[in-house]
Amino acid sequence: MTKDQIFEFFRRLAEDNPSPETELEYGNCYQLVVAVALSAQATDVGVNKATRALFAKVKTPEQMLALGLDGLIQHIKTIGLFNSKAKNVIALSQLLVDEYGSAVPDTREDLVRLPGVGRKTANVVLNCWFGQETFAVDTHILRVGNRTGLAKGKTPEQVEAKLEKRVPAPFRLGAHHWLILHGRYVCKARTPECWRCQVADLCSFRKKVLEKPKGR
Numbered sequence: 001m002t003k004d005q006i007f008e009f010f011r012r013l014a015e016d017n018p019s020p021e022t023e024l025e026y027g028n029c030y031q032l033v034v035a036v037a038l039s040a041q042a043t044d045v046g047v048n049k050a051t052r053a054l055f056a057k058v059k060t061p062e063q064m065l066a067l068g069l070d071g072l073i074q075h076i077k078t079i080g081l082f083n084s085k086a087k088n089v090i091a092l093s094q095l096l097v098d099e100y101g102s103a104v105p106d107t108r109e110d111l112v113r114l115p116g117v118g119r120k121t122a123n124v125v126l127n128c129w130f131g132q133e134t135f136a137v138d139t140h141i142l143r144v145g146n147r148t149g150l151a152k153g154k155t156p157e158q159v160e161a162k163l164e165k166r167v168p169a170p171f172r173l174g175a176h177h178w179l180i181l182h183g184r185y186v187c188k189a190r191t192p193e194c195w196r197c198q199v200a201d202l203c204s205f206r207k208k209v210l211e212k213p214k215g216r
Helices: 003-016 029-039 044-057 062-076 080-099 119-128 139-148 157-167 177-186
Strands: none
Touching: 003 044, 003 177, 029 080, 029 119, 044 139, 062 080, 080 119, 119 157, 119 177, 139 157, 139 177
């Protein structure tokens, strides 16, 4: 994509959804960290179902530690990899209490020190809570970046670097939300719904599905 095409790409997505947000449910920064850590290889819908009752009880790292590993597992056992995720959540809660005064840090370097928190999770927290212009590249963004020609790369890190260079200023804060939602609901993995895509004419994907399949 050219610079003008990229600007128009995001302009249209922004026009359609002026205030994009994560679909994960949370009440504070600590809950956001937990929710994003739990969302790895799981759907936001599935995580929200598990965390509603959990977050009604647990709002701080201390409350999570009081709940304990077994108590946490009972809340999140419907989520994939729940055993290892539960251990990470307890461990990151302990680290927050021990080294950060129970407050979630606002730098990527500190966030990735937390067990179960990788670069993508850190970027989500920095963007959604601290208002930083970060690009949290998940499978949806990896696919959309490559498929459209917006930001091609074999790894999330490569796509993130391209987005960092190419996304224009007015759209940087909301960019990863627009791309995730676009990949989740329109530019789907198996059958991209190009027939209803508002940016299809800007996209370089050669196998566009421009006619709606019968039965849809």
